[in-house]
Amino acid sequence: MALLEGKVAIITGAGRGVGREEALLLARQGAKVVVNDVGAHFDGTGQSRSPAEDVVKEIRAAGGEAVANYESVTDFKAAKRILTCALDNFGKLNILVNNAGILRDRMIFNMSEEDFDSVVEVHLKGSFNMSRHVCAYWREQHKNGNLLNGRLINTTSDAGLLGNAGQGNYGSAKAALAAMAIIIDREMSRYGVTANAVAPLARTRMTIEATPQTAAWMGEVKPGEFDRFSPAHVAPLVAWLASDDAKDVHGEVFRAGMGTVWIMWGWHTVATVSKAGEPWDPAALGARVKEHLAKGITPKESLAQVADIHG
Numbered sequence: 057m058a059l060l061e062g063k064v065a066i067i068t069g070a071g072r073g074v075g076r077e078e079a080l081l082l083a084r085q086g087a088k089v090v091v092n093d094v095g096a097h098f099d100g101t102g103q104s105r106s107p108a109e110d111v112v113k114e115i116r117a118a119g120g121e122a123v124a125n126y127e128s129v130t131d132f133k134a135a136k137r138i139l140t141c142a143l144d145n146f147g148k149l150n151i152l153v154n155n156a157g158i159l160r161d162r163m164i165f166n167m168s169e170e171d172f173d174s175v176v177e178v179h180l181k182g183s184f185n186m187s188r189h190v191c192a193y194w195r196e197q198h199k200n201g202n203l204l205n206g207r208l209i210n211t212t213s214d215a216g217l218l219g220n221a222g223q224g225n226y227g228s229a230k231a232a233l234a235a236m237a238i239i240i241d242r243e244m245s246r247y248g249v250t251a252n253a254v255a256p257l258a259r260t261r262m263t264i265e266a267t268p269q270t271a272a273w274m275g276e277v278k279p280g281e282f283d284r285f286s287p288a289h290v291a292p293l294v295a296w297l298a299s300d301d302a303k304d305v306h307g308e309v310f311r312a313g314m315g316t317v318w319i320m321w322g323w324h325t326v327a328t329v330s331k332a333g334e335p336w337d338p339a340a341l342g343a344r345v346k347e348h349l350a351k352g353i354t355p356k357e358s359l360a361q362v363a364d365i366h367g
């Protein structure tokens with residue numbers, strides 16, 4: 057039996073790239089899918105119905121069930137209508153994948169207020185909008201004895217988990233999405249829900265057109281060769297996290313791509329300095345902190361390790 061037989065999923069931004077592969081795989085695994093996509097350019101401008109429509113056609117042609125939705129996740133009321141779309145068409149909702157995203161890279165000293173706001177609006181506010189309505193629905197259903205085993209997956213990024221120059225808007229929103237998954241999990245696990253976050257690593261419009269240095273690192277795909285950077289490598293983790301089998305996976309953060317899944321454990325104590333009684337003298341405190349930082353891994357070394365992974 058397929059892993060997601062009988063489940064209903066919403067995937068936002070599922071008309072292209074990572075979200076498209078997630079929609080196709082979830083449908084192949086038996087889920088009925090709401091393919092949400094506003095059809096925007098990578099910077100968030102413009103709109104088109106064809107990305108979502110094309111994915112729905114592809115799913116139906118393969119024998120699956122899907123419906124398109126073109127609303128923007130940035131609109132709180134529209135987010136509720138995306139949930140209603142799942143309920144009207146398929147009668148319930150089990151899975152929410154918050155994937156929609158845009159990019160407006162600038163160094164902090166050049167970033168306009170609009171560049172900051174628009175990126176935070178799609179990623180962070182959009183994921184809040186969707187999660188808010190869906191979690192209220194799951195809680196209400198649970199109270200009525202309807203056990204839906206809700207699964208929420210936020211899409212985070214290396215830019216947020218590890219930091220990346222030029223992405224102060226995007227990286228800040230993406231770090232917040234990892235935190236939001238952990239927090240939602242703590243609030244919703246009593247209702248049978250799990251929430252986790254996945255950072256993709258994949259060749260998509262966002263990496264090829266919007267981030268030239270990543271495009272250069274990924275290189276070209278040879279004709280006939282399977283692309284090791286295909287977003288199809290991200291989707292299997294999301295499909296499994298969405299399944300009943302992943303019921304004990306709570307508030308975890310992963311990276312996924314190139315056939316590899318990284319289990320990421322973030323902020324954790326590596327050393328402490330303490331003093332009883334009176335508050336520290338700042339200089340004395342600084343000396344002790346420096347001692348420990350000198351022993352441990354610095355952010356620079358940690359970034360060098362990431363560069364290693366990136367080849």
Ligand SMILES: NC(=O)c1ccc[n+]([C@@H]2O[C@H](COP(=O)([O-])OP(=O)(O)OC[C@H]3O[C@@H](n4cnc5c(N)ncnc54)[C@H](O)[C@@H]3O)[C@@H](O)[C@H]2O)c1
Binds near residue numbers: 075128130
């Ligand atoms: N590709 C990667 O390597 C990578 C790395 C880290 C994170 N991510 C994240 O993965 C997600 C998918 O990115 P992708 O690489 O597939 O990019 P993409 O540009 O191919 O797809 C993003 C989709 O989101 C849609 N979208 C944008 N704004 C929307 C809105 N307001 N409402 C609904 N849909 C909207 C776009 O129309 C687009 O189809 C994003 O959240 C991105 O930040 C991707």
